[in-house]
Amino acid sequence: MxxxxxxxxxxxxxxxxxxxxxxxxxxxxxxxxxxxxxxxxxxxxxxxxxxxxxxxxxxxxxxxxxxxxxxxxxxxxxxxxxxxHGPRATRYGITGAPHHHTVCQRCGHVAALASTHLTEAVDRIEELTGLRPDASGSLLVYGRCAGCDD
Structure with missing residues (x-):
């Protein structure tokens, strides 16, 4: 080539x-x-x-x-x-509509999660802890994806 x-x-x-x-x-x-x-x-x-x-x-x-x-x-x-940034290589995505990310702690897979799906949860997290999303409006949610779940 x-x-x-x-x-x-x-x-x-x-x-x-x-x-x-x-x-x-x-x-x-x-x-x-x-x-x-x-x-x-x-x-x-x-x-x-x-x-x-x-x-x-x-x-x-x-x-x-x-x-x-x-x-x-x-x-x-x-x-x-x-x-x-996750447990493995950094992954890059296109910036568009505000969204959060789920990150598998085992394989490193990253998936976008529309902000609208977590509005109430984000508000509650801020109320309980004072923690707010970063400047991009994104939160990272860590766990295990369906493919890695035991």
Whole structure:
């Protein structure tokens, strides 16, 4: 495979949106940024750097892990993506509607949980402890996912 990243045809539909998003945030539209942003937007998953590299390669374009790492650092610094730190590799997701995260303490799987599902619980936690969600509005809920439950 060539060193230039090329995504399969079905992912090209998300690239115009990715270009517009990058430009709105004052970022250049490099191939690496377009591919990573398109991947996270299309999957709506929280992926580690290794998982993002693997998926990009399977979609038909190799992107060096260092490029993915640097791209995610820039996208996170500008607020286009966010990082979720768990018991394993940090995972990155697209920033969109406010949401919380569930994190499996065994396998590290991260899932988004809409803020509306926890409004009362978050209010009660704040009332009892004074603890509020961070600036992103996100709380992390740790436990075991269904796949890891004994």
């Amino acid at each position: 060539s060193g230039k990243p090329q995504l399969a045809h079905h992912d090209q539909a998300t690239q115009p949106d990715a270009r517009a998003l990058l430009r709105r945030h004052g970022l250049r539209c490099t191939p690496g940024r377009l591919h990573v942003l398109s991947l996270l937007s299309a999957t709506e998953l929280h992926l580690s750097i290794a998982e993002a590299c693997d998926r990009l390669t399977r979609l038909g374009g190799y992107v060096h892990p260092t490029t993915v790492y640097r791209t995610l650092e820039v996208l996170t610094a500008t607020g286009l993506t966010h990082a979720v």
